Amino acid sequence: MELSNLNIKNGLCISLGANIDSNYGKPIETFIICKPKIETLIKSWINQSKYCNKETESSETIFYWSSIYESSPHGVKDNQPNYLNTLVLVKSNSFPKQTTENAKFLLREFKNLERNFGRKKTPNNMKWLSRCLDLDILWWEDFCFKDEELILPHPRFMNRNFIISPLSEVLSRTQTVKKVEEERWLVD
Template sequence: MSRAYLGIGTNMGDRLNNLNDAIEHIKQFENTEITKISKVYETRPWGYTNQNDFLNLCVSIDTNLKPEELLQKCLEVELNLKRERIIRWGPRTIDIDILIYDDIICNGEKLTLPHPRIQERAFVLIPLMDLKEDLIIKGMLLKEWLNELDAEEVKEYIGDE
């Protein structure tokens, strides 16, 4: 089996329910098991900023799916959960990214591994640290990448008040 790490985010509708729905769909992938789920974090939008705050988490999975098959399954979950791609980095009911798949490095037309902007996003690095603190990405520990970023806006989600 291969180990993969997925990043999941949402900022539309019932955000916590969207994350839970995505996890439930991932649990149904054939020959795949979720091994760990990070805490949920709330973050300001990245890229296109005129939108609601996001809830983000990461999951580690063991899978026999090939990277391209896993990508297709993740895209199917996004469609099932009514994801619409209107504005790049815009609002979404759900976003599922393959962040890392074993130690595979690829720059395909549909899939780049590791995720090309993983080291730029504290909202990905922090939940990844929940899963595996000593994970090395592009030659550096997560903590080292995080030291390069402003992570103050990434807060553990404790529910809507």
């Protein structure tokens, strides 16, 4: 079954990548330390919006983390170490209202986290440099937005094996496939 046939734009999906040491150690150590920080950040973002909205009485937020995958650097000409990649699919009944301000707030928080781990600002016109931590918002529900700072959903996530492999793993745990009538399949 092709991923394009699945309802993947359900929830909030964040990718993590690293191929050089951070302020906290090697990429694997970076992920171990970063995972609970991301969960705390997202829960705080949700809770702040709950106090503003007061629409949802009880909230449940579940984090589905993929395994860690190793991949070759994408699009580089210089020799770089391989990347470690993982992603998290967050399901919640209490996400903040889908607005540009809320999406950019989350992006700024992720950029602050990257800086905390030692990531330096990428020089203009320089793509695909080694990184101690790279956090990308792949999608947030069905919210679509585009400017110089942020594009949602991420325009190239379906073309990256370092996203597709962990995404397939997470979706296999979060999607239910049911057989209906003859040979048609539905995905919840």
